[in-house]
Every structure is written in structure tokens, then in C-alpha cells.
Amino acid sequence: MVKAVDHVSFSLGEGETLGLVGESGSGKTTTCLSIVGLLPRGARIVGGRVTFEGEDLTRKSQRELRRIRGRRIAVILQDPMASLNPLFTIFRQVAEPAFFHQQLRGRTLRARVQHLLRAVRIPSPEWRMRDYPHQMSGGMRQRIVGAIALAGGPRLVIADEPTTNLDVTIQAQYLDLLKDIQRDTGVALIFVTHNLGIVAKMCDRVAVMYAGAIVEQAPVRELFNTPRHPYTRALLGAVPKLGSKEPLYAIAGQPPNLASLPAGCSFHPRCPEALPRCATEAPDEVHAGPGSAARCWLVSNGVARS
């Protein structure tokens, strides 16, 4: 048995953006798929709750979840070519949520699709909606996926590394677009990324994941100004800053394999500040400052002392 995600807790309010940050295999995507009940075969939620608008999603049947997914919760995945069906027109794919969830038909449906495409800044939507995905650029395809996500009028959008495959100027356009949409609709956003620059630009709060657990959670400024967990500090120091030639702060090693996690704190073999205790006992999440919490013995000890 592999514990892909272990005791992950966070909450987010309307219009808020939470950044879920971590390296590959840290459990970011599994966390998101658990929320919408799309875990792969063989994976199970063995404990915990997902409360969305007051209802526990983990207790719902797939049939009930289907009425929530695509309507009140939407997901944007990394690779738009994999989330779009190459055999259907853009119109058909963008229309699907409105067709099933809102029973729109005919002229109203067409108007709705054009409105959505305009909202994601697709030029001349009345023409482009007859195209197929292969006729569009990568940036446009990702905006189409965004239009599908918005089609049901969601209250929560989970965006899993949506800009990883895009060029930098196109990425900047897409992030600006998401921000505009959020301002206009008040939708809550969970932004999964490994890029702290995106977090700095987009998020209100951040949860840093390592080896399936949230090791630190804080408001975005708090996290950048006073990172409490050594892993957060390592991530922040590892990113080159424009105009600085200082050597990067690199920690040794790589993220552990989830099937054979180290004992105690999963980060201790790479941690430059590890204590003897870290190798044997896993730290609990402790309050570390205004709205912030961390799982680290250094923080626990500091709290105990003060």
C-alpha cells in the first residue's frame, strides 16, 4: 500500500486562490482528484472529509458527483491536447456542460458557447467554434479547456499545472485571464503548481506538499517572508531570481519514493537542520504564526519555548 496523500487538510473561501505547491510525486494531483472523486482504480480514500458548500463529497455516489463535476467544480488539466477530444468540434466540447447540466439547446446553446469563448478571448468565436482542437495553438487550446471549465458556472476550479506546456508570454496571458475571470465571477481556485513564481503572482494562500503531506501552509506573503519549514526555505532558495547571480541554495537528494518513505519526518534525510528526533518521530502540524501552520520539530520546539 502506498500512502499517496496523508492527512491533508486545507480550506478555501469564495473568490480565494489556494496554491498547492510541491515537486513531482508529492501528492498534489492525488489530492485534487480525491476532491472530485476521480481517483484511479485501486486508489481509495481511507479517511477524512471533503466538504464543499456544506456537503461531504466523499459520501456521495458517482452519480451524485457527476452532477457536481463540470457544474459546480471544474478541473483544468496540464495538457489541453489530452483533455480535448480530437474528433469533436470546439462547439460540441464547450457546449457539453451547458447541454447536460443546464439543458440548453439550439440558439441559446450557441449563444452560450460564443459567450464562453469570448470570455476566454478566442477571436471570432462564431467561426472558431467550428474548428477542431488540432487547428488551434497550444495557448488557445488551454483557453478552450478554460471555457469548458467555466461552462457550468462553477464555484470552484481546480487547475492542475495548467500553464506548464505554454510559452512564457502565453503563460502570462493565461494567468492574467484566470485572474480576470476570478474577479468577475468570484470563483474559488485551487492552483496546483511546482512554480513558486506562479504562486507569488496568483495565490492568496499556499500549501506546500512534500511526500504526500502538507508540510507548511500560510498566507502567501507570510510564506515568502518567513518560511518556517526547511523544505519551504529550500524551495524558495532554489529558484533563480532575475538580476541575481548568487549561487542557488540547493539541498541534496531528491523527493523520496512514496512506497518506501523514510521513518519520522519524510524530509529528514535531505534536511540541513535535522535533529536526532526527526529520524524517528513524525512531527504534527503546529500553529506557527497568523494563519500559518507547519509540520516540523524546529517549529514545534520554537512554539514550546516561546
Next chain:
Amino acid sequence: MASPVLEVRGLTKHFVVGSRLLGAGGALVKAVDGVDFAINQGETLGLIGESGCGKTTTSKLILLQETPTAGTIAFDGRDIATLAGGELMTYRRAVQVVFQDPFSSLSPRMRVRDIIAEPLEIHTRLRPAAVRERVDAVLQLVGLAPDVASLFPHEFSGGQRQRIAIARALVTETRLIVLDEPVSALDVSVRAQIINQLEHLQRTLGVSYLFIGHDLATVAHISHRIAVMYLGKIVETAESDALCARPMHPYTRALFAAALPSHPDDPPAERAIAGEVPSALSLPSGCRFHPRCPLAMPVCSEVAPPLRLRDGGGEVACHLY
């Protein structure tokens, strides 16, 4: 100043696409169109631009995987198109490459020792014991223990594989390594290790790098000089510090505007420029950037601006200056 290791003059590569039999009716893609740059001993030149701007074609021309349509590449002052036989082998030995994806650039069926030793077997007549010694030495140089040599690539993480790829690139008497997005596929904490390692190797061995990337902060960090490419042309080139202090070409400025902040309190960047990189099949007239340029003037759609000296050193190709 020392003479450059590699000097590229008027480098041009055009591809014919969609042509029918006997080459009729094809369209011309000007992937690289009159590019000049030079790389000195122990120096890193960063080549930055978005997909389709000709970065990778440029590297393929240098690596002799493509032949240029026009222009020259000179290595130690000699045109590589004129090299043959032993001299050509010397060039191939001296110029190596590290690719983006260490999962597809290392043969899964070869042991690390054989992967790294292969260039030596092609290029030298070292005895097996000497090959072994050399392999162990480069493994140590890139921060891996010699006893990993008997393992297969799948037993390593992405960062370690990239170290193996770097070791392979260093094993001959390498003078220049083309680094084609070498850290883009790696995790953040591992990226920093590899960048630091590359910088350390350059300091100790004096090897030169052509660092190709699209992430401005990474390229600016590792490079001494930067060349910004857009649709097959270099639009601006300058010392890394000078470029960061004052990017002049509107495209360079757009790249800076699109760069992500390193702190939430960083002043908000200008709004990202609109539009996408046009197809290289139908290049805009005049300055290739003019359809996306927020500062375009009438002259920009008519006359392509040449590279001129810019303030603070370097060159810029824009009618504004």
C-alpha cells in the same frame, strides 16, 4: 580579448515543407535567418526565446545534425564546413550536447559505464583500464559515486540522469557543451543542484556553454551574455546584467513582463503582450515582431531593422533606437 571558441556568422537554415515530387510548390520555413554570435572560452551564452524561434535549429546546426543554407560556423577560427576526416572528429569531440529530457536521451539498455564510455570508444584508442579511469573521473566531477557505473539509467532519478548526461558530454576533451533546456524537465530543488553543478564545472574546467532556455531567470542566472531570438532572428544581445538592468527590444521587454515574480510584493509586471508567435511559414513583413509589438510604428511593417549597438553594450534590432 581572446578569440572566440565558436563564432557564428550569418547562419541561415531554411526548410522546404509540403513540397510535392521534385520540390514543386513547397513553402519555405526560415527557421534560422542570418544569426551572428560568438562564444568565448569559459563563457556561457544564453539563447532565449519561445518555441518555434529557432533555438533548437541553431543548436542542431552547431552539432552538425543539419547543414546550414547559408552562413558559417567557425570553431577556433576555422569554418567547420571545410573540416574533414580527423579534423572533423576533433570538432565532434570538442562540441557535445545535453538534452532536455534525461529519460529519453540515455539508452535504457546500456549501463552507465558504457553510456559514458561510448564517446571515448569512438574517439580514442584508450585501453579498457584507462577508459574505466576516465569514466570514474567524470562521474566524480558531476557529483556521482564511481560505483553507480554498473547500474542502468532507470535506477536513477531525473536529476541523477541529467548528471550522467553531463558526464557523457564531458568525457572527451570537451570545449563547448550545447545545453538544450537542461533543467526544464527537473524538479525545482533538483534544478538548483544541476545549475550549481554546471557553474562549478565551468569554473574548474573552463568549458564554454551555449545555454538554450525559455525561462528568463534561469538563463540570466547562468549566462554571461544573452541573445534573444524571435522567429529565426536575434533581436537583442547583451551582457546578462546589462540586459536585465535595461531590456530594450519590445520583445525582450515582453519576456521580462511575462517573467513571474519572485515575491508576492514584487511590483506587478506590465500586462502580458497579446497574440502568439506567428507561424514561421508566413512571416510578417518588416520587423517580424511588429504585429505583436505595442510600440510598432508604420516603418516597422515595411523595413526590417538591422542590429545596432545599444546603450550599455550589446546590440538591438529595433526602429525605436
